[in-house]
Amino acid sequence: MAIGTVFLVGAGPGDPDLLTLRAARLIGQAAVIVHDGLVEPAVLALARPDALLVDVAKRRAHHTLPQDQISALLVRHALVGQDVVRLKGGDPFIFGRGGEEAEACRAAGVPVQVVPGISSALGAAAAAQIPLTHRDHASIVSFVAGQCKGLAEQDWAGLAGAGRTLVIFMGVKTAPHIADKLMADGLAPDTAVAVIENGARPTMRVLRGLLAGLPDLVEQQGVVSPALIVIGAVTRADDAALVTTALGAAA
Ligand SMILES: C[S@@+](CC[C@H](N)C(=O)[O-])C[C@H]1O[C@@H](n2cnc3c(N)ncnc32)[C@H](O)[C@@H]1O
Numbered sequence: 001m002a003i004g005t006v007f008l009v010g011a012g013p014g015d016p017d018l019l020t021l022r023a024a025r026l027i028g029q030a031a032v033i034v035h036d037g038l039v040e041p042a043v044l045a046l047a048r049p050d051a052l053l054v055d056v057a058k059r060r061a062h063h064t065l066p067q068d069q070i071s072a073l074l075v076r077h078a079l080v081g082q083d084v085v086r087l088k089g090g091d092p093f094i095f096g097r098g099g100e101e102a103e104a105c106r107a108a109g110v111p112v113q114v115v116p117g118i119s120s121a122l123g124a125a126a127a128a129q130i131p132l133t134h135r136d137h138a139s140i141v142s143f144v145a146g147q148c149k150g151l152a153e154q155d156w157a158g159l160a161g162a163g164r165t166l167v168i169f170m171g172v173k174t175a176p177h178i179a180d181k182l183m184a185d186g187l188a189p190d191t192a193v194a195v196i197e198n199g200a201r202p203t204m205r206v207l208r209g210l211l212a213g214l215p216d217l218v219e220q221q222g223v224v225s226p227a228l229i230v231i232g233a234v235t236r237a238d239d240a241a242l243v244t245t246a247l248g249a250a251a
Contacts, residue, residue, distance in 0.1 A: 004078040007085050008092040010117015013200035014040040018118050026115065028180075029035045030085035032071065032077045038089025038120075038226060040201070060136040067097060071104035078110040078122050089226070091119040095145055095169050096173060119143075121167045123226050124199020128206040130235055138165040146171025146229065157185045165232040172225050176215040182231065194235035197227040208235060 002039035006028050011019035019027070027033065027046045037045065037057030044053060054073065056065040065073070077084045092098030092114055121143055124131050131139045142159040147170040160166035160182055171178050183189055189212035197205045209217040211231065217223075 001081045003099075003110055004080070004084060005111045005113060006078050006083040006101070007115055008044050008098045009085050009087050009111050010091040010096075010102060010119075011035070011043050011087050012088055012118040013040045013090060013120040014038075014126050014198070015122030015123075015200050016040070016042045016046065018200060019043065019046075020115060020117065022115050022211060026085050027087065029083070030139040031082045032084045033087055034073060034084060035054070035087040036078075036089060040067055043087070053076050056114060065102060067134045068104075072100050074101060075105060075108040075110050078105070079108070087115070089120065090123070091117045094119045094121070094143065107122055119171070120199055120226065124196040124204070125167075125230065127200040128194065128196050129202055130131070130194060130196070130206075130230055132165050132167065132230075132232050132234060141165040141167065143167050143169065144168050149175055149241065156181065157187045160185075160191070162233075165230065165234050167220070168231070169228040169231045172218060172223055172227050175218040175223075175229065178229065179211055179214040182211060187231075191231060192233055192236040193217075194222075194230045195223055195227055196230065197223050199228060 009023045009026055011023065024046055028048060032052045033056045034056055040056055045055060057072050074084050074086055088096045088098065088102060091094065095171055098114060102112050102114065106200065133139055140163060144154065144156060146168040151174055168178060189210065191211040193209055193211050193214050195207045195218060207217055207221050
């Protein structure tokens with residue numbers, strides 16, 4: 001029996017219109033789709049009616065299925081001849097553990113292909129009209145993970161400041177630590193920040209403020225995951241009010 005292929009597919013930030021054509025085709029063909037909690041129902045609706053959909057939703061500090069079991073699941077289906085779409089929010093190789101799953105497939109002799117997706121960093125920034133680079137404001141952009149584990153050990157020095165944009169994933173719960181960490185690294189308390197919640201989805205909110213006020217902004221506005229924190233002058237657009245919701249903080 002021929003071995004199936006595992007396709008690590010990026011589902012983008014939520015809107016099915018932001019899938020690549022290849023992702024949409026593979027989702028529509030796959031016998032098995034293993035997806036995480038960031039994949040919107042509208043994207044899963046593209047699956048064929050008889051497809052097996054497996055939700056391995058990962059939430060912060062609560063992994064429904066441990067990573068090694070997810071990898072084993074992909075391999076198991078492929079070894080019995082099924083093509084598997086492993087569907088992930090955003091891009092599989094940006095904080096998506098796609099690298100670990102590709103390694104597991106290769107170790108088991110299972111062919112694996114990677115289909116890039118629009119990372120939430122790009123999709124949410126576009127929807128919020130925040131250019132991550134801008135000739136007047138930033139020529140460097142960095143992506144970091146803001147979750148608790150290992151946050152203190154991460155060296156972010158130099159990633160934010162004049163001429164730079166820092167995009168922080170998974171930072172809602174740790175916003176106070178993030179603000180402290182950046183200011184301890186020398187970043188000015190009045191550095192412009194934005195929080196993009198549910199970016200590129202119908203429920204998107206874009207909140208703007210200053211670094212020192214980031215923890216209050218997140219708490220008072222009840223920001224929930226998924227959300228990105230963007231640090232830098234690019235968040236301070238002159239016409240920011242156009243894309244800031246009624247709940248938005250000061251521009
Ligand atoms: C495990 S990471 C996955 C990132 C994903 N692979 C990507 O490329 O966007 C999950 C984090 O991505 C961010 N995220 C994902 N989708 C988002 C969205 N629609 N709006 C804002 N942030 C999002 C949040 O910071 C969330 O906690």
